[in-house]
Amino acid sequence: MSEWKAKRFWDAASVEEVDGGFTVRLDGRPVKTPAKAPLVVPTQALAACIAAEWDAQEGEVNPTNMPFTRSANAAIDKVTQQHAEVADLIAAYGDADLTCYRADSPAELVARQAQAWDPLIEWIHQRHGVRLVPVSGVMHQPQDIRALERLSAQTHALDAFALTAFHDLVGMSGSLVIGFAALENLHPAEHLWALSRIDETYQEELWGKDEEASELAAKKQSDFLHAKAFYDLSRPI
Incomplete structure (x- = not known):
């Protein structure tokens, strides 16, 4: 059985200021980390880079082409916890x-x-x-x-x-x-x-x-x- 892969479902990614920093939204829906935590980063500049990575996805979502998203996920899901x-x-x-x-x-x-x-x-x-x-x-x-x-x-x-x-x-x-x-x-x-x-x-x-x-x-x-x-x-x- 082939592994299920996420596909692009959104038209545009945007940056929004929230409590604790900035987040990225996909057609208004907040991006979450793999552990389902809110993806909130300290600066607008970093959030903008993450939004650009999501906007660049075509068809299947390829995490290997999203280094800033992956690093932010690691900071929130792993490093914060350990x-x-x-x-x-x-x-x-x-x-x-x-x-x-x-x-x-x-x-x-x-x-x-x-x-x-x-x-x-x-x-x-x-x-x-x-x-x-x-x-x-x-x-x-x-x-x-x-x-x-x-x-x-x-x-x-x-x-x-x-x-x-x-x-x-x-x-x-x-x-x-x-x-x-x-x-x-x-x-x-x-x-x-x-x-x-x-x-x-x-x-x-x-x-x-x-x-x-x-x-x-x-x-x-x-x-x-x-x-x-x-x-x-x-x-x-």
């Missing part, structure tokens, strides 16, 4: 942050990592009072517990929409430091993504590109850039 658990999961990256694990050879890669990541570690220290220590090799070396507690507290302080974006910014880059740098506009998102790919870029220069790996990297980059856009749109002006 905020502490999600924050703990993300904050754990601080103890094994990408920017802290350095190669011990070859010299060129060591230098590239230092040039890319040392400024990030100094920035998180100056901006957030957190001192992370770089280490050579792949063996785990715990960071100072006070630094990790501070990063965890700042992660837990994010609202559900920010934490939804932060989840992908950190998960795709492998770095809590890069995630915070993205939230605070230290560099453009494309540049921060490139900083997270120092090792992979070096290996590609040596051995050439692997088609499957390149496709996976492109998907991760798209998710990273979307997360940044979702975060920005969810912030009140």
